[in-house]
Amino acid sequence: MNLIEVKGLTKQFRHPIKDPGLKGAIKHLFTQKYAEKLAVNDINLSVKEGEAIAYVGPNGAGKSTTIKMLTGILVPTSGTITVDGLTPYKNRMENAQKIGVVFGQRTQLWWDLPVIESFSLLKDIYEIPDDIYQENLNRFKDLLGLDEFLHLSARKISLGQRMRADLAAALLHNPKIVYLDEPTIGLDIAVKERIRTFIKEINREKGTTIILTTHDLDDIEDICERLVIIDQGRVIYDGELQAVKDAFVKERTIHFQMKEAIPSLTSLIDGLPGVILENVSGQQFSVRFNRFDISAGEIASYVMQHGEVIDFRIDEPKIEQVIRKVYDGKLDLNSGQEEETRLVPEKV
Ligand SMILES: Nc1ncnc2c1ncn2[C@@H]1O[C@H](COP(=O)(O)OP(=O)(O)OP(=O)(O)O)[C@@H](O)[C@H]1O
Ligand SMILES: [Mg+2]
Structure with a gap:
């Protein structure tokens, strides 16, 4: 069972349209005009225990609205949600025991309390046994570096510290599922990295199911194997992250380290179709190529004929490029075809 x-x-939002001022408010009493916004439109989603899903889409696509319905904060206009046998908005307390939530835009901590006191309150609310609380607290202190600010109130700590505290708070009671709505928004690279590593570890080690929304696609590269893209409230892609990369990212880069520098390297590489030489420095160089024109294997064996290769590495394509194109409407994932690319790549 999922x-x-x-x-x-x-989810259809309905909000009143009023002319400005008192006159507008009175007029609204009689005319009652409303604007309707279909924020989430007929979404189907099945999630297995232990999965880590990236839920992405442009601003206003309906990501947060979906998360709010999944967590039970919002009631759907229609459709059904079952989370571990419960309907979230009907069984809010029971559901809360099973889930953790981080909204990057808003803290779940008590603003005026020292962070450690917020944690104690959560211990009581969720009735977390002493040993589990201590074990988790120690672990999260370590992984997230909480010590430096545990005794400061949420109001006084930095955004990066706050996000780390929020993550710990969401996971103290060992929830089965954690919903993360933009958990790295506004953070510097080092804190982002720390949070990504933490989320990945929670997923891999504890088997916690992760639903992650983000605009920073580097967040998902390491953590999520499954990608769901939504646009205007509808799912436009649901499948493997890797499959999207394989199908749509044309460019790859191979970095070579040679035993000795290759003489006349430029003219040598010029002999390969569509291959561009980059970052030449001593015995090292990189080549960028279109993998629909030539394979990594062909390039490697060509280079090996002209010198001894000590090491080489192929750069994975970034999902970023693909999803941007989807957002911009340049790529139709359903047809699986961009101008010259194929859905199933011919070559590795
Ligand atoms: N409470 C509300 N009342 C009316 N409209 C709303 C409400 N909440 C969200 N919306 C609208 O629903 C749509 C989806 O909003 P949502 O916050 O789910 O988008 P999102 O994908 O999370 O976007 P972002 O990437 O900017 O966070 C938007 O057009 C938004 O204006
Ligand atoms: Mg949002």
């Missing part, structure tokens, strides 16, 4: 089962999930 841990999360979502069928036909829809």
Whole structure:
């Protein structure tokens, strides 16, 4: 059985349209005009225990609205949600025991309390046994470096510290599922890295199911194997992250380290179709190539004919490029075809 089962999930927001001022408010009493916004439109989603899913899409796509319905904060207009056998908005307390939530835009901590006191409160609220609380606290202190600010109030700590504290708070009670809505927003690279490593570890070691929304696609590269892209409230892709990369990212780079520098390297590489030489320095160089024109294997064996290769590495394509294109409407994932690329790549 799936841990999360979502069928036909829809959220229609309805908000009053008023002219400005008192006159507008009075007029609204009589005319009552409303604008409607279909934020989430007939979404289906099945999630197995232990999966880590990236839920991405442009601003206003409906990501946060989906998360809010999954966590039980918002009631769907129509459709059904089952999370570990429960309907989140109907069984809010029971559901809360099973889930952890981090909203990057808003803290779940008590603003005026020292962070450690917020944790103690959560211990009581969730009735976390002493040993589990201590074990988790020690572990999270270590992994997230909480010691430096545990005794400061949430109001006084930096954004990066706050996000780390929020993550720990969301996971103290060993939830089965954690929903992360932009957990790295506004953070510097070092803190982002720390948070990514932490999330990955929680998923791999504890088998915690992760649903992650983000605009920083580096977040998902390491953590998520499954990618769900939504646009205007609808799912436009649901599948393997790697499959999207394989199908749509044309360019790859190989970095070579040679025993000795190759003489006349430029003219040598010029002999290969569509291959561009980059970053030449001593015995090292990189080549960028279109893998629909030539394979990495062909390039490697060509280079090996002209010198001794000590080491080489192929750069994985970045999902960033692909998803940007999807956002920009330049790529139709359903047809699986960009101008010259193929859905199933011919060559590695
Ligand atoms: N409470 C609300 N009342 C009316 N409209 C809303 C409400 N909450 C969200 N919306 C609208 O629903 C749509 C989806 O919003 P949502 O916050 O889910 O997008 P998102 O994908 O999380 O975007 P972002 O990447 O900017 O966080 C938007 O058009 C938004 O304006
Ligand atoms: Mg959002």
